[in-house]
Each structure stands twice: as structure tokens, then as C-alpha cells.
Amino acid sequence: MKNTADLRFHAGMDRNAFAKGLKDGLPICMGYIPVSFTFGMMAIEKGLPVWIAMLISMSNFTSAGQFAGTALILSGGAYFEIAVTTFVINIRYMLMSLSLAQKVDSRMTLGQRSLLGFGITDEVFAVGMQQDHLVTASYLAGLIALPYLGWNLGTLMGSTTTGLLPLALQSALGIAIYGMFIAIIIPPARHCKPIAIVILISLLLSCFFRWMPGFGWLSSGWTIILCAVAASAFAAMRYPVDESDEGDVD
Amino acid sequence: MNYPRIFTAIFIMALVTYIPRMFPLVFMKRKIQNRTIRSFLYYVPYAVLAAMTFPEILFSTASVISGMVGLLTALFLAYHNKGLLTVALGSTFTVFCAEQILKLLAL
Structure with missing residues (x-):
């Protein structure tokens, strides 16, 4: 202490x-x-x-x-x-x-x-x-x-x-x-393939919920959560990150 | 204008906006050891921003065409590692130009 x-x-x-x-x-x-x-x-x-x-x-x-x-x-x-x-x-x-x-x-x-x-x-x-x-x-x-x-x-x-x-x-x-969002996500995606994949999955899911008939009742808040959780969970299991990769060394 | 009702509603909105922002930061201070959960949280920002941007960016301006022009500008600038402000203003500028041209073409 x-x-x-x-x-x-x-x-x-x-x-x-x-x-x-x-x-x-x-x-x-x-x-x-x-x-x-x-x-x-x-x-x-x-x-x-x-x-x-x-x-x-x-x-x-x-x-x-x-x-x-x-x-x-x-x-x-x-x-x-x-x-x-x-x-x-x-x-x-x-x-x-x-x-x-x-x-x-x-x-x-x-x-x-x-x-x-x-x-x-x-x-x-x-x-x-x-x-x-x-x-x-x-x-x-x-x-x-x-x-x-x-x-x-x-x-x-x-x-x-x-x-x-x-x-x-x-x-x-x-x-x-949205320009700001893109400026935040694209540069790291260039150097880190898993990040690029996360972005792609989340993007595709988001478009799916937006355009697929039958999902109109889903609010934008829920859509974002669903997409983010699915994409991040997939990447977390497929491409686990080592602590040293995260950049926040204690 | 029913002010007591408006005040109550604003207070409710402020509260349900504040709680989800504050709660994990205040109450979940322990470092998460599980590698999968750590990885999950590492990827969350990119996934959240991607879901918020697409496909909404196409509908954020007067027409889908100008939205597309802005999107391509943003992707190009961001790919060349330009900063937040440059990308935001660059795409705003090309959207503005695209909409002026569309107006001239009366589309």
C-alpha cells in the first residue's frame, strides 16, 4: 500500500x-x-x-x-x-x-x-x-x-x-x-491484420443489420453493440493479443 | 412549455448517459488477467467505430453520392496517415465540392 x-x-x-x-x-x-x-x-x-x-x-x-x-x-x-x-x-x-x-x-x-x-x-x-x-x-x-x-x-x-x-x-x-472515425481506425489496420479483419467483420455486420429486412426494430445502439461484440469476440479467439503488443506496459 | 417535465426528462437522460460511462471506470479497477478478455477489449474500439461509421457515413450528407465521395476521401487520407482534423476537414471539403457539382448537374 x-x-x-x-x-x-x-x-x-x-x-x-x-x-x-x-x-x-x-x-x-x-x-x-x-x-x-x-x-x-x-x-x-x-x-x-x-x-x-x-x-x-x-x-x-x-x-x-x-x-x-x-x-x-x-x-x-x-x-x-x-x-x-x-x-x-x-x-x-x-x-x-x-x-x-x-x-x-x-x-x-x-x-x-x-x-x-x-x-x-x-x-x-x-x-x-x-x-x-x-x-x-x-x-x-x-x-x-x-x-x-x-x-x-x-x-x-x-x-x-x-x-x-x-x-x-x-x-x-x-x-x-465519420471522417474522424476513419482517421482513427485505418492507420492501425494497415499494420495489424487482425485489426483490419475486426473492422471488416464489424462493417459487414453493421451493413447487414441496416439493409437486411426484418431487423428494422433493432435500434442503432443495439446494432453497434452486437457488431462490436461479435467482431471483437471472433478476433479475440482467433488472434489473441499478447500484453506486450498492447503498448501499455506496466 | 412544461418545464418541470423537461427538467425531469433531461435529468433522466443525463443519468442514463453517465452511468454506463462511469460504472466500469469506477468499479472495475482490477486488471483483467484473462488473455481472451484482454484481447476482446483490445479490439473493441476498432469494432465500435467501424459499426458506427458504416454504412451511416453514406447517409450523413445531402446525397449518397456526395457521401461516397467523402468516404473515399477519408479512406485515402487516413491510409496515408493524415491526422484526425485533416481527414475530417478533407472529406468535408470534397463533400462540399461534390454537392456543388451535383447541384450544377441538377441531380
């Missing part, structure tokens, strides 16, 4: 790691602005006041779940329906949080974990997992800071300047977030 002073020292702020996090978070922040801009626009068009749109973005900090939940609020959905729909869309975060939990600095305190857990979005998770080293609290805080700012700034701009952005630009910005 380490003593408390030692723990406090390690749990303290590491400026370099925080700065590295900020730097890694900047592209995520830029990618979020158009997405949350769209959210802000939608909320105002449907009659919500600006501060409610802001409250939703600040307290939820998620894309799909927030869009769906807000649509349900507006259409008069029951609390239970709102809870289940949002939860199902967000279950994937459990998988991500579990993966990330294996990669974070074990010295991270309970308070830090509770606070930083709020900021685990798809992109924060993906970038965090790309790190060669253990993810420290300072790094993760830096990584979350700008995306959180961007998410709320975009919502504010979208809800206050509706109509200012040309429609053509709004449409083009819709692809930004």
Missing part, C-alpha cells in the same frame, strides 16, 4: 500530460462543433429555448443519445421510454469504459474516475486507447476539456445563429465526425 501523501502526489496535476491531452483533443473539438451546431439548430426549430438546448448539451455531452432523447421530449414521450431509448443507445459506453479502465493509470482516484467518466465519448475513448502509455487523470482531463467546450460552443452557436450557416456547408459538415 502506498501512503496517502504519495498517492496525492501522483494524483496531482501533470502539466505536460494535460497539455498533450489538450492537443489531442483539439481535432475532436473541431469535429464536434458542426455536430452540436446541428443539435442546437434542431432544438430551436422544434421550439426549445436556447438555455434548454445548452442544458441538454452540458449535462449529456453525447450525440446520438441526446438527439434521440430530445426528440422524445418534444414528441411527448414517457419518462420510461426516454430512459430506455437513451440507455440503449448509450450501452456501448459500458464497453468503452471497461476497455479504458484497463488502460488508465491505477493511481487514478475515485473522484477523478467519477468525474472523468462523464467525459468518455466515442472519440475521447478512441483517442485515449491509441496512446502508447497508460492514460493518466491529467491527460484524460486535457483530452476531454476542449471537446466539452466545443460541444457546448457548437450548441450555443447552432441555437442562436440558426440559418446563418449555408445549407450546403451544414450538409457537408455532416461527414466530419
